Amino acid sequence: MTHTPPKAILLDIEGTTSSIRFVADELFPYARRHLAEFVANNPEVAAPILAQVPGDDPVATLLAWIDEDRKETPLKTLQGLIWARGYADGELKGHVYPDTPEALRRWTAAGLMVSIYSSGSIAAQKLIFGHSIAGDLTPFLSGYFDTTTGPKRDSDSYTRIVDALDLAPSELLFVSDMAAEVDAAHEAGLQALLIDREGGPADIHSLAEVLP
Numbered sequence: 001m002t003h004t005p006p007k008a009i010l011l012d013i014e015g016t017t018s019s020i021r022f023v024a025d026e027l028f029p030y031a032r033r034h035l036a037e038f039v040a041n042n043p044e045v046a047a048p049i050l051a052q053v054p055g056d057d058p059v060a061t062l063l064a065w066i067d068e069d070r071k072e073t074p075l076k077t078l079q080g081l082i083w084a085r086g087y088a089d090g091e092l093k094g095h096v097y098p099d100t101p102e103a104l105r106r107w108t109a110a111g112l113m114v115s116i117y118s119s120g121s122i123a124a125q126k127l128i129f130g131h132s133i134a135g136d137l138t139p140f141l142s143g144y145f146d147t148t149t150g151p152k153r154d155s156d157s158y159t160r161i162v163d164a165l166d167l168a169p170s171e172l173l174f175v176s177d178m179a180a181e182v183d184a185a186h187e188a189g190l191q192a193l194l195i196d197r198e199g200g201p202a203d204i205h206s207l208a209e210v211l212p
């Protein structure tokens with residue numbers, strides 16, 4: 001099938017711009033280690049977030065959600081707040097594959113608008129790209145979307161994103177490592193590519209393969 005060239009690109013983070021290992025082995029354990037202390041030391045910030053967590057012991061529920069890699073909005077909000085300190089003091093540096101900054105530079109130089117759609121909160125997205133191992137990449141990003149727009153496996157979320165970006169669905173190209181997300185984007189009429197950083201069956205294996 002032939003496609004018209006996209007006017008904008010929408011990128012997933014974990015498994016697409018950045019490694020799954022960084023998220024699983026550095027970000028999530030950092031949040032796990034600091035969660036109880038953050039909640040205790042920041043009661044006013046934490047209270048409205050904890051109010052969205054079911055059960056009598058929200059901290060235990062949140063820790064279980066981290067272990068299960070649940071993409072729950074209150075957890076993602078709290079993780080973003082906790083990671084801020086790790087990035088500020090240099091303990092965390094956002095992983096990006098070498099082709100990620102190269103692609104961001106290439107696409108923006110060609111006039112393409114680049115946005116992010118991740119289960120990580122918008123604050124967390126700005127941190128990983130603002131404090132990346134390749135420096136501050138936020139000047140190359142013009143839009144950020146998270147689970148407050150809707151789940152990534154729901155086609156309505158992609159319709160909301162193209163509306164927010166004032167694009168026709170076919171003008172936006174989404175790249176993700178999750179087939180269910182790519183399918184949902186296709187269902188909404190977007191162009192979409194499945195990426196596999198480990199070289200398995202997929203449309204692409206690097207952002208260097210994405211035009212122009």
Ligand SMILES: CSCCC(=O)C(=O)COP(=O)(O)O
Binds near residue numbers: 013014023079
């Ligand atoms: C913003 S970096 C942390 C990513 C994160 O928390 C996550 O759950 C990854 O989800 P993605 O949608 O980027 O695969």
Ligand SMILES: [Mg+2]
Binds near residue numbers: 012
């Ligand atoms: Mg992903």
